[in-house]
Amino acid sequence: MITLEKRAAKVAIVLEKRQILKPPVVRVGAALDISGSAKPLYQSGVIQETHDRILGIALKFDDNGEVDTWTFTEGYDRLPTATPDNYGSYISDHVLEARIDKWGGTQYAPVMNDIVDFFFRAPEPKREEKRGFLSRLFGGADEAPAPAASAPVNGHLPAWVLFVTDGQNPNNDRKRVRQLMAESQHFPLYWSLVGVGDPNEFGFLAEVADEMPNVGFLHLESLDLSDEQIYEQLITQEFCDWVRAK
DSSP states (O other): OHHHHHHHHHHHHHHHTTTTSSOOOEEEEEEEESSSSGGHHTTTTTTHHHHHHHHHHHHHSSOOEEEEEEEEEEEEEOOBBBBBGGGGTIIIIIIIIIIOOOOOOOOOOHHHHHHHHHHEOOOOOOOOOOOOHHHHHHHHHHHSSSGGGGGGSSSSSOEEEEEEESSSSHHHHHHHHHHHHHHHHTEEEEEEEEESSGGEEEGGHHHHHHHHHEEEEEEESSSOOOHHHHHHHHSSSHHHHHHOOO
């Protein structure tokens, strides 16, 4: 838990650089590619480390310090919510040892559609008002009540989804992805599309990010970076400008 506390502190440093001293309440989601080519990233522990770092982000933005998590291949699985309690073991417990679809091909649209459904097309789940010990310990978005402007008129909190993939989707998936990204502009939803590996794999994601104001793209040669490097790149100025406007 000391490591998680330190990660949350490093997120706060980057946010301060971006001039966000008190982050608004934003629900944080993670969509993780579990196609065959990503298998070594899971077996080596890199995806666990990445997910732990996303949990560090959630502790500063999400009022419950949680990460709503999906894995995707041709299909997808909506997984149990990640919390500080399963920090460090989440991927082992809920992915590698779980009966979910793994090691297939890659399609983005099915999981993206479910993410939009989960955050915005279903009734907003009741959020606990009382903060737990971990939330008080780490600090976060709800140190004071969020202003009414932080919550859209439809009652749904803004959401930030970190979508991590190591390979391109097929051409027959791309039309639906563009459609979904365009539709998602009607909701307070920001997508950070993170392409890991060969930069030639991610031309489509870069194009979509250029076209859509609520979509960002980041290419990483590897996820084997320091916490500081990851947070500096994930928490972009574009995202911070977007979230300030919500």
